[in-house]
Amino acid sequence: MGLDGIISPVLGNLSSLRALDLSSNYLTGIIPPQLGQLPNLWILLLHQNHLQGTIPPALSACRSLYYLALSYNQLHGSIPPELSFIRSLKYLYLGGNNLTGTIPPSLKNLSALVVLDLANNELYGHIPPELGMLSHLQTIYLFGNSLSGAIPSTFHSVRAINLSQMGLDGTNSPVLGSLSSLRSLDLSFNNLTGTIPPQLGQLPNLQILQLAGNQLQGIIPPALSACRSLYLLSLTFNQLHGSIPPELTLLTSLKYLYMGGNSLTGTIPPSFKNLSALVRLDLALNNLSGNIPPELGILTDLEYLSLWGNQLSGNIPNSLGNCSSLKELYLNTNQLGGTVPMELGRLKLLTKIYLHTNQLVSDSSNTLALAFLNALTNCSHLQEIDVKINYFTGILAPTIGQLSSNLNYLALSANMISGSIPQQIVNLTNLTYLGLENNLLSGNIPSGINRFRELEELHLGGNKLEGSIPSEISHMQHLGLLNLSHNQLSGKIPDSLCSSQQLRRLLLQHNKLSGEIPVSLEGCQKLELLDLSYNKLGGKIPGEVIASLKNLQFYLNISWNSLEGRLPQEMSKIVMALAIDISGNKLTGVIPISLGDCTALEHLNLSHNTFEGPIPHSLSKLKNLQEMDLSFNNLSGQIPEGGLFQNRTVVTFFMGNPGLCGPKHYSLPPCPNLTQGKHSLLKKVVLSVVGTIGFVLGCFIIVILRRHKLSRQVVRSSSFIFQGNYPKFSYQDLFIATSGFDESNLLGVGNFGSVYKGMLRDGKIIAIKNLNLQNEEALKSFKRECKMLGRIRHRNLIRIMSAFFYPDLKGLVLEFACNGSLEKHLHPERDGEGFCKLGLSECLSIAVDVAHGMEYLHHDCPLQIVHCDLKPSNVLLDANMTALVTDFGISRLTSTNSTDSLSTTTFALKGSIGYIAREYGLGGNVSIYGDVYSYGILILEMVTRRRPSDDMFVGDMSLHKWVRSAFPNRLAEIVDRELLSDVNENMEDNKCLLSFIHVGLLCSSESSRERPSMSDVAKALVSLKTCLMGAAAASNLTSTISELLEKCNPTETLASDSSTF
Secondary structure (H helix, E strand, O other): OOOEEEOOHHHHHOOOOOEEEOOOOEEEOEOOHHHHHOOOOOEEEOOOOOOEOOOOHHHHHOOOOOEEEOOOOOOEEOOOHHHHHOOOOOEEEOOOOEEOOOOOHHHHHOOOOOEEEOOOOOOEEEOOHHHHHOOOOOEEEOOOOEEEOOOOOOOOOOOEEEOOOOOOEEEOOHHHHHOOOOOEEEOOOOEEEOOOOHHHHHOOOOOEEEOOOOOOOOOOOHHHHHOOOOOEEEOOOOOOEEOOOHHHHHOOOOOEEEOOOOEEOOOOOHHHHHOOOOOEEEOOOOOOEEOOOHHHHHOOOOOEEEOOOOEEOOOOOHHHHHOOOOOEEEOOOOOOEEOOOHHHHHOOOOOEEEOOOOEEEOOOOOOEOOOHHHHHOOOOOOOEEEOOOOEOEEEOOHHHHHOOOOOOEEEOOOOEEEEEOOHHHHHOOOOOEEEOOOOEEEEEOOOOHHHOOOOOEEEOOOOEEEOOOOHHHHHOOOOOEEEOOOOOOEEOOOOOOOOOOOOOEEEOOOOEEOOEOOHHHHHOOOOOEEEOOOOOOEEEOOHHHHHOOOOOOOEEEOOOOEEEEEOOHHHHHOOOOOEEEOOOOEEEOOOOHHHHHOOOOOEEEOOOOOOEEOOOHHHHHOOOOOEEEOOOOEEEEEOOOOHHHHOOOOEEEOOOOOEEEOOHHHOOOOOOOOOOOOOHHHHHHHHHHHHHHHHHHHHHHHHHHHOOHHHHHHHOOHHHOOOOOOOOOOHHHHHHHOOOOOHHHEEEEOOOEEEEEEEOOOOOEEEEEEEOOOOHHHHHHHHHHHHHHHOOOOOOEOOEEEEEEEOOEEEEEEEOOOOOEHHHHHOOOOOOOOOOOOOHHHHHHHHHHHHHHHHHHHHHOOOOOOOOOOOHHHEEEOOOOOEEEOOOOHHHHOOOOOOOOOOOOOOOOOOOOOOOOHHHHOOOOOOHHHHHHHHHHHHHHHHHOOOOOOOOOOOOOOHHHHHHHHOOOOHHHOOOHHHHHHHOOOHHHHHHHHHHHHHHHHHOOOOHHHOOOHHHHHHHHHHHHHHHOOOOOHHHHHHHHHHHHHHHOOOOOOOOOOOOO
16 A cells, blocks of 8 residues: 555554554554554454564454464564463464564464464574464464474474474474375475485375475485375485486476485486476486486476586487477586587577587588577577587577577677677677677677677677777676677777776787777776786876776786886775786886785786886785786895795795895895994995006906907807717807897797797707896806706707807707797697697697606606796697607706705795696795696696686686586586597597596695606506507506506595596
């Protein structure tokens, strides 16, 4: 009726009133005690208002009352025991309030009570056994409280019991089987353990049984099939195991069957066809295998079918197109293959179809990637389509624009769809989500994209899209996420991009965008994440934009552009960001002190710029920081003390800053002692005089020696480092070979220096590595270490031909590997020119080669060498695609440590982010097992084509944990698509790939004690390679990998050979 205000006490004067119904209004205030003055009142309905206060005990004077409904108000206090005086009361509804205390045992006196509803309050204590004396009680609702205790065995007349969401623990009592009148039992979402009592099968009148959300174990009792009246059975989210009892198909009245979220195994019984009344079937999130029974197509009343999250294989049955009532279909996250049947287009009532994360393919006789979408244009009620993470190839048809006008969710990501995005797609004007990322799409972003008036998320990243970013995007007023990353987009970032003001995540990284960062981005004041990295942006970082990022909660990444100028003071406004990465630019000036105000930071990267001056002490306030990289700048002075700089668990990088000094564990030169004695003035005078004389003499000597500079350099060849028959190279030789160390010959820049390609006079190609030797100790040890490295020879290690030592050039001459680095093959540029596809056999061969090379360094080399920076860019490939490990021993050349072994030496953290063993970050000793960790990450990167520094690995997630979470049954979600295509149809190849991944996981174990040695790894991988070539049985493979497991972690178990992708 819409009444508001209070209930007038004057109503208590209506002595003849029999019924008062003020329910479903907006009444406030208290329940007037004067209502207790109505002796003839039969019915009092005050439910669904906003009444407060307590329940007046005075209501007990209404001795004629048989119907009292006060539910869904805001009443508090306890249940008045006086209510038990109303002996005529049959219906008592007090649910949905804030009542506290216990249930009064005196309610047993309400002998006529038929319905007792005390649900959704804050009651506690035991369920009073005295309630069992209510012989007429048929319905009892106590759910949503904190009650405990057993159900009285004397509830013989009770028809409905709801004790859900109460925190009940213990087991289900077999006594329940004696409640012969029971029609509905709801014990869901408690903490019940044990098994499902078979005695429940003794309830012939039971229509509803809900036991979901407990911790029940054991099997589903076949005895439940005796409950022939059952039409709702819910057992979801327990720990049930075993197979689905075929006897359940005798429950021909069953309409709703929910058994998802358990550990059920076996197949789906074809006899489900007998459940002809079935409306909803949920078997999701189990371990069911085998095919989807075609017999399910007989269930014409079926509206909801959920089989997702199992291990179902085979094809999607065409017969599902006969389920004419079907509205929602969830078959995702299985191992289904083949094509999607066109018969699904007959499901006129279909609203949602989820087929993602399977192994579905396109029809080989059709050039269209998703031909079945043409059939789905007949489904006029369709709202959601999700077919991402499959193997669909081909192009998108223009008919995609003819899908239902109700469509709001379309996910086609992570397939192999090519061609351009059809212009007609903009006809889907009610889309709120469009996912096309990680395909092979090319061409421009369609014009008219502003027609997506309701779009909230647009995912186009990871394709080959070209052209500029359409300015029409600014008209999408609800857009909250825009992902155009990893494409070939060019031009400027549109000034109007933030017109919608709803944008929360903007991902434009890895494109060819140019120009400056537009000041108009300050309009994106709701941004939580901004990534503009790896573009060609220039100019200064706009302080206005930085100041507007006060809501940035995740990260700011503008790294690897050409940004100039100083870092804005406004950086202090980004107080909520977890990560800031501004590396790889041309920024100058000092690091702002205000950066220390970004107290939520966990990752900070300012490396590869030209920052100068000292490291601000304010950074020590960043207590949440886990990783900080300030390397390769022009910073100087002492490393600050205190705060994070004393925390050895923080991973810090300071290399490439010659002017820095600090504690020994940072591998920096010690800071000079500035203490001055009483002779300091005299020292200054003497030094001044000596300096002047030295300057005059120096000028004289320079004039004499200048004429002989070139000849002196020629004489000072590397022969004094490498003795014997090693080639000797003069400075002039190296200068001419590299065209004066021209940038066109620069092959790469790493942690330890720059590598140039050179051509000698005889036409031989070499590689020249110019090392960063940053201190006097490193210079002294250089010759000694070079002599040792020159003696190392192995077919899988890059050959060091010679060494050189000049005032401005110190390093090594290496053999040239014509096929480049493994990094370039795993992550080629978009055109992929010059790089070959790495299938399983190629990856395994490379892994075996690297394992042999590392085995030699660790176990067979005259002096044990720990690599400290093993990663794909340090694995080179020769003309035969043989892998050659490079940069071994380089950490010794650039370190001041002079011990003879690196196996037990603790020194500054070496390596690259993502490949560094966890114990190094915690200050642990450098050991060969740190290399094993890096090797394991290298394997996982080969298999997934994901760098360990990928944007997706934030917070606690890492490449190892991501792969581990999918191992062994969901690897199709993480293995590279092209690699999977090599093994998809071959079971033996599947087993080899599974074992290959397992080795990678073992090697990258968090604990160094659980990692195998490189000798054991090499042995295992040789067996694996032999198996892949068909020369060994799979049983031998399993045996070899099992041996590896036992050596590194006896508790680990090998994945079943039956695991597939």
